[in-house]
Structures are given as structure tokens and as C-alpha cells.
Amino acid sequence: MNGNNFRLPARRLAATAAATVIAAGPAALAGAGAAHATEDEGRASAVVLRTGLDVSLVNKAVNVPLTVALNEVQAPADADRSTLSARLDGVDGGQSFTVLRADVATAKATASATKAEGRTELANAKIHVPGLPLLSLIELESVTSRATCERDENPVAESNLGGGVTVLGKKVTVSAGGTTEVKVPGVGEVVLDISRKETTSRTAAATALELKVSVNPLELNVAEVEGTVTLASATCESPAAASSTSDAGSGPASEVKPQGAASESDLAETGGNSMTPYIAGGAVALLAAGGGAVALARRAKG
Numbered sequence: 001m002n003g004n005n006f007r008l009p010a011r012r013l014a015a016t017a018a019a020t021v022i023a024a025g026p027a028a029l030a031g032a033g034a035a036h037a038t039e040d041e042g043r044a045s046a047v048v049l050r051t052g053l054d055v056s057l058v059n060k061a062v063n064v065p066l067t068v069a070l071n072e073v074q075a076p077a078d079a080d081r082s083t084l085s086a087r088l089d090g091v092d093g094g095q096s097f098t099v100l101r102a103d104v105a106t107a108k109a110t111a112s113a114t115k116a117e118g119r120t121e122l123a124n125a126k127i128h129v130p131g132l133p134l135l136s137l138i139e140l141e142s143v144t145s146r147a148t149c150e151r152d153e154n155p156v157a158e159s160n161l162g163g164g165v166t167v168l169g170k171k172v173t174v175s176a177g178g179t180t181e182v183k184v185p186g187v188g189e190v191v192l193d194i195s196r197k198e199t200t201s202r203t204a205a206a207t208a209l210e211l212k213v214s215v216n217p218l219e220l221n222v223a224e225v226e227g228t229v230t231l232a233s234a235t236c237e238s239p240a241a242a243s244s245t246s247d248a249g250s251g252p253a254s255e256v257k258p259q260g261a262a263s264e265s266d267l268a269e270t271g272g273n274s275m276t277p278y279i280a281g282g283a284v285a286l287l288a289a290g291g292g293a294v295a296l297a298r299r300a301k302g
Contacts, residue, residue: 040240042116042149046107046233047072049086049100049122053213053227055130066130066227068099071107075116080108101126111239117148118234120208125231129215131223132168137190138211138229139166147204149236155204157197159232167192168215188215188225208232 053066070086073079086099104123110116122143126136141163149155165172167182167190174180176195183189191212198205211229 041076041113042111042151042239043074043076043237044109044111044116044118044147044149045072045074045235046109046118046120046145047230048083048102048105048107048120048232049127050230050233051099051227053129053225053229056224056226057130064130066099066225070100071105071120073107073109073118075109075111075118077111079110080106082106097128097130099128107234109234111236113151113239115148115150116236116239117146118236119147120145120232120234122208122232127229127231129213129223129225131215131217131225132187135169135187136166137168137213137215140164140209140231143208143232145206145208145232145234147206147234147236149202149204149238151239151241153238155199155202155236155238157199157204157206157234159195159197159206159208161194161208165192186218188213188217190214202238203236205235206233 047069049068049070050072051066051068055064055066056062057064066088068086068088071081071083073081082105084103084105085101088097088099102122102125104121105125106122107118107120109118120143122140124141125143126139128135129137140161143159143161145159147155147157161174161176165174168184168187170182170184172180172182172192174192174194178194180192180194181189182192193210193212194208196205196207196210207230209231211231213225213227213229215223215225217223
């Protein structure tokens, strides 16, 4: 009685062991080779206008820094701004002074796991500096810049200066790339650096126009202005390439192969298929469990 009661569970134990080996084989291999990708977003920035000017009033008795950044944006998070004028208080005889007027002045920066881009646009713009209330430092019709960085692609930097350009009331002809110097007697001089572009393996930077300014109207030292003005600047940095990290705790994925199915050539020679190793493993487990059951049954009878 005791022997019959024991044999049935023993057989069930053997069958369960075999089924467990067959089911666990493919799952174990799948788990050993699992991997996930890690990614890093790119970066981008854009600014319509940035000034770094020193304004000296009354024979340099008073020095006022003129530092303005208009529509400056940065990403990872998408950002865009559109402000059409920038003002500075307390420079022009204590009155509000307008540095920039424009019909269009926009900056946008976007970044994701695959692409980062900065863009700027400026249209029908007039820029003024203290001491020249009626004369524009520069007037221009259209300026754009774009920096694009895509993962696994070469970064691209572009800038365009379209239409006419007037500097200190004087119309000038500019060429893409290089510098142009404009001198106006009794007013001052401006050096224009056109379409500055730089790229590396992962970054790009484009500046449509940078002005080096030295203005002293009629050399009266009422308002002497020195410094730089940057128009339509954009930068970007490519997202980092995706990298794989294995979840397995031991050995590279290539070492997993011998634990799984045999190669196609081996299967062709033996007539087996992809389940052959698992069935064989189940048979071994079945024999082991059956042998153990028989041994226990004999001891119970003894």
C-alpha cells in the first residue's frame, strides 16, 4: 500500500522535472542575451541679439555696460521666443533707450534623443547705440541662422544675410564669409564679420553677423561706444550614440550560443531540430527522477 502510494507522486515528480527543463531552456537563453539601449539627448541654443558694449558718457567720467540678450533660448526642452524690441533704461540721458526694433525676431531651440537644432530669424531690423539717437548702427532686411546636429550624421551650420545692409547710414556690399570694414568720418567705424560657421564631429555653430563697434560721434566724447554686437546665432550638440548594456551577470552574449540550439549544419546531419537539446535535457531529468523513485520504493518495501 505504501509502495503504490509512493510511486504515483514519484512519476509525477519525474514528469514535472522534465517539463521544467524543456520550458526553462529557451527562457534562460532569452534572458541571458537581453540588452537595452541607453540614450542621451542633444543640446541646442539660439539668440537673436547679444551685445557686449561699454558706453562711456562725458569724457569717460561715467561708464555704463550695455549688455543685452534678446530671445535667448536653450534646449533639451523645446523653447522658442519672439520679442520684437529690446530696451535699456538709464543710458540716454536717463531715458529708456531702444537697442533693437524689428518686424520679425524669433529664436527656437529643440532637442531630442535623435536630433538637436537651433534656429534664429531676424527681419527688417534696426539696431541703435547710445549717442546716435537718429542714426542706426546697422539696418538689415533679413538674417537667419541654423545649426542642426543629428545622431550619427555630420553636423550642419548655415547662416544667410539677405537684402540690403546699411551701416552708420552708409549702404554697404557684403560677401558671405569674411569681414567688411565700414568707416564714417566723425561718427566711428564698424567691422562686420559675416556668416561665421564652425563644425566638429558632434557640434555646430552659426552666427550670421558679428559687429566690432567703435563709435564716438564727432569725437565729442558725449557717448563713446566700444564692443561687439552679435546677430542671429545658433548652436547645437549631437545626441550621444545609443550604447547597449547587457542584463546578463556573466560573460558576453556570444558565450550563450553553446547552451542553446545546435547550428544548422549539426541539425542537418542528425535530423534534429531546435527543440532537440531541450527534449534531451528533459529525458535526462526524467531518467534521474525515475531512478530516484525506484530506489525509494525499494527502501520502502524493505
